[in-house]
Amino acid sequence: MNQKVSISQWLSQIGLVIRLEMRKTFFSRRGLWVYLLALAPVLIFLGHSLSEINNRKERQSLNAAHPVSNEALRSIQRGATIEDVVEKVGQPFTKVEFHRPRASLDIYQYTDGENVFVFAFNNSRLTDINERDRDTIAKDSLIFAAVFQSFYLRLAIFFGCVGVFTNLFRGEMLDKSLHFYLLTPIRREILAIGKYLAGLIATVVIFCTSTFLQLAALSLHFTGSEISEYLAGPGWGHVASYLGVTAAACVGYGSIFLAAGLLFKNPIIPAATVLVWEGMNIFLPAALKKVSVIFYLQSLSPVVAPPDANMPALQKLLVTAAEPVAPTWALLGLLTLTVLVLAVAARKARKLEINYSTD
Amino acid sequence: MQDRIILDNVSRFYGEVLGVNRVTLSVPPGITSLVGPNGSGKTTLMNLITGLVRPTRGSIQVLGISPTDPEKLFRVCGYATQFDSFPRGMTGFQFVYSYLRLSGMSHDDCQRTTAFAIGRVNLGDAAHRKVAGYSKGMRQRIKLAQAIAHDPGVLVLDEPLNGLDPLVRAETIALFREFAAEGRHVIVSSHILHEVDTISDQVILLSNGYVVAEGKIHGVREEMSEHPMQVIIRCTRANVLASRVFEQDHVVEVRLHADGGGLLVKTRDADRFYRALNHLALDGVGIESVAPADDNVNSLYEYLIGGEESTR
Numbered sequence: 157m158n159q160k161v162s163i164s165q166w167l168s169q170i171g172l173v174i175r176l177e178m179r180k181t182f183f184s185r186r187g188l189w190v191y192l193l194a195l196a197p198v199l200i201f202l203g204h205s206l207s208e209i210n211n212r213k214e215r216q217s218l219n220a221a222h223p224v225s226n227e228a229l230r231s232i233q234r235g236a237t238i239e240d241v242v243e244k245v246g247q248p249f250t251k252v253e254f255h256r257p258r259a260s261l262d263i264y265q266y267t268d269g270e271n272v273f274v275f276a277f278n279n280s281r282l283t284d285i286n287e288r289d290r291d292t293i294a295k296d297s298l299i300f301a302a303v304f305q306s307f308y309l310r311l312a313i314f315f316g317c318v319g320v321f322t323n324l325f326r327g328e329m330l331d332k333s334l335h336f337y338l339l340t341p342i343r344r345e346i347l348a349i350g351k352y353l354a355g356l357i358a359t360v361v362i363f364c365t366s367t368f369l370q371l372a373a374l375s376l377h378f379t380g381s382e383i384s385e386y387l388a389g390p391g392w393g394h395v396a397s398y399l400g401v402t403a404a405a406c407v408g409y410g411s412i413f414l415a416a417g418l419l420f421k422n423p424i425i426p427a428a429t430v431l432v433w434e435g436m437n438i439f440l441p442a443a444l445k446k447v448s449v450i451f452y453l454q455s456l457s458p459v460v461a462p463p464d465a466n467m468p469a470l471q472k473l474l475v476t477a478a479e480p481v482a483p484t485w486a487l488l489g490l491l492t493l494t495v496l497v498l499a500v501a502a503r504k505a506r507k508l509e510i511n512y513s514t515d
Numbered sequence: 516m517q518d519r520i521i522l523d524n525v526s527r528f529y530g531e532v533l534g535v536n537r538v539t540l541s542v543p544p545g546i547t548s549l550v551g552p553n554g555s556g557k558t559t560l561m562n563l564i565t566g567l568v569r570p571t572r573g574s575i576q577v578l579g580i581s582p583t584d585p586e587k588l589f590r591v592c593g594y595a596t597q598f599d600s601f602p603r604g605m606t607g608f609q610f611v612y613s614y615l616r617l618s619g620m621s622h623d624d625c626q627r628t629t630a631f632a633i634g635r636v637n638l639g640d641a642a643h644r645k646v647a648g649y650s651k652g653m654r655q656r657i658k659l660a661q662a663i664a665h666d667p668g669v670l671v672l673d674e675p676l677n678g679l680d681p682l683v684r685a686e687t688i689a690l691f692r693e694f695a696a697e698g699r700h701v702i703v704s705s706h707i708l709h710e711v712d713t714i715s716d717q718v719i720l721l722s723n724g725y726v727v728a729e730g731k732i733h734g735v736r737e738e739m740s741e742h743p744m745q746v747i748i749r750c751t752r753a754n755v756l757a758s759r760v761f762e763q764d765h766v767v768e769v770r771l772h773a774d775g776g777g778l779l780v781k782t783r784d785a786d787r788f789y790r791a792l793n794h795l796a797l798d799g800v801g802i803e804s805v806a807p808a809d810d811n812v813n814s815l816y817e818y819l820i821g822g823e824e825s826t827r
Contacts, residue, residue, distance in 0.1 A: 165619055172613075172617055173617070176602075179604065328602075331602075331603070333598075333600050333601060333602045333603075335598060336602065337617075339567075339589060339593075339614070340589055340614050341585060341587070341588070341589040341590045341618050342586065344585065507569070510562065510567040511529070
């Protein structure tokens with residue numbers, strides 16, 4: 157009976173701590189940059205979409221001035237002369253000419269309103285055809301996967317969690333107001349759990365909203381039918397998975413930085429250490445790989461971003477998954493790691509002392 | 516012993532810096548003052564009692580509860596610290612209410628109890644203003660309200676009278692007395708000695724982390740046989756009384772007041788002196804008043820610690 161009373165009381169105390177912390181985590185001046193960090197990729201994808209919309213408008217107006225069909229452009233073969241090409245598809249919307257005594261290079265650009273075709277003529281013979289296709293959802297989903305894994309998970313959510321979770325205890329120590337909690341009849345472990353959950357709610361709301369807005373921003377330049385088709389296929393699954401991975405990142409990194417805020421006076425040092433550890437995950441032995449959050453997050457990501465040839469070496473390293481495991485195991489592994497780290501944090505909280513002069 | 520605060524050989528070091536050393540105390544109910552200059556260990560002792568810091572050595576029990584068990588301790592204990600900082604953006608009412616809710620009270624009970632506690636420290640009019648806009652005295656009082664809100668049996672108050680104007684100071688002291696009269700513990704720290712004199716049932720004198728004396732002020736004074744007790748007597752025929760008093764072997768010095776209406780007596784045995792004085796009074800010396808001249812904390816402190824440290 158007493159046990160039941162304790163548990164219900166603990167749950168009620170956790171709820172009260174969450175309510176007390178909520179305003180601090182959502183509206184603290186110290187946390188403003190977390191919003192900016194979460195907003196940054198939304199702005200990037202929004203910029204990309206707006207530029208795509210503009211490009212499409214421009215291509216359509218160019219096509220109206222120089223009408224040509226996709227089929228006609230695709231029928232052009234290498235070896236054709238400038239005259240052949242102009243006869244078949246008319247004048248280009250852009251023409252660039254370089255002439256030297258015994259050599260000439262002519263570049264003609266055409267558009268069917270969607271894609272851009274670039275024809276390069278050496279000495280009046282077509283030698284190169286470069287097709288710049290308009291973005292497709294399949295193409296953009298790979299771009300999103302690369303940004304999500306290399307920037308969003310590893311930097312934005314990572315540092316966002318540093319900002320929110322290390323401040324839960326450390327921030328109040330700096331404000332010299334933590335002792336008010338410690339003067340109430342609440343177990344310190346319960347306080348740590350309450351604060352963790354408050355931080356988790358804040359980061360999940362902030363970063364999941366950002367993930368959703370990123371996907372929405374990225375899809376702005378697609379037509380309604382394209383989006384419907386995508387959602388009817390893997391679309392909703394991808395959206396749910398990305399939101400889930402975002403939340404899982406907050407769960408994992410949150411526990412680590414809550415513990416860091418309790419164990420270290422300066423959170424920058426543990427944050428830098430964890431950042432390096434997560435970055436070198438791919439080089440770690442199999443057993444050590446499992447002692448990292450990114451290992452599980454990459455396994456949970458719905459789209460694997462293929463490292464392409466043009467990608468910078470560092471980004472290639474960041475998007476390469478290290479021996480992914482099945483999503484169920486990844487989730488279990490992440491939760492186990494989180495529980496272990498939270499146990500360390502709770503133990504530290506239990507022995508927490510107030511000594512503001514040295515903090 | 517369940518009604519006492521017991522510290523058994525408690526030491527606390529901050530690295531190599533001494534907080535308190537080998538403190539053994541058994542504090543009964545009533546108002547107990549911790550007295551000592553800055554850095555003497557008053558706050559450390561209070562933080563140890565309330566579990567905000569842990570002892571390096573020794574053990575502590577507060578009414579039979581270990582300070583390592585905050586879940587039980589803070590149902591019977593309230594602590595107003597000297598930290599003058601508050602959670603941001605809260606009104607006085609929200610501040611008391613929010614932390615009170617963690618004790619498991621319902622919303623309605625909490626509202627009522629908060630209003631009552633704030634009323635007891637006469638802060639009702641400012642209850643719904645932001646704490647950030649409070650004066651120093653108001654902040655002291657809202658901390659006190661938070662400490663007493665759950666009606667604790669042990670009230671620990673670090674420099675609670677700092678920043679209070681004389682009227683509020685008197686009201687606050689009356690509140691302490693009210694608590695003590697109900698059989699509760701009120702532990703107050705202060706470095707203002709005359710203040711302690713007027714409110715304490717017992718004192719604990721601290722210096723450099725050590726307890727140098729403890730007990731009722733009068734009792735502590737009597738134990739200091741190397742410093743003769745000083746008694747001021749206002750009377751008629753002061754010169755006659757002076758010569759009669761000086762015949763006593765425990766009297767070491769007698770000084771006549773300049774106006775001839777009284778004398779200062781230094782004696783090594785206060786009990787024998789007071790008995791003798793009764794006989795002398797019967798012999799026709801008109802005694803108007805008898806008062807100890809150095810039976811106060813200031814003198815105790817000076818005798819015990821000497822000139823090496825100063826208090827205000």
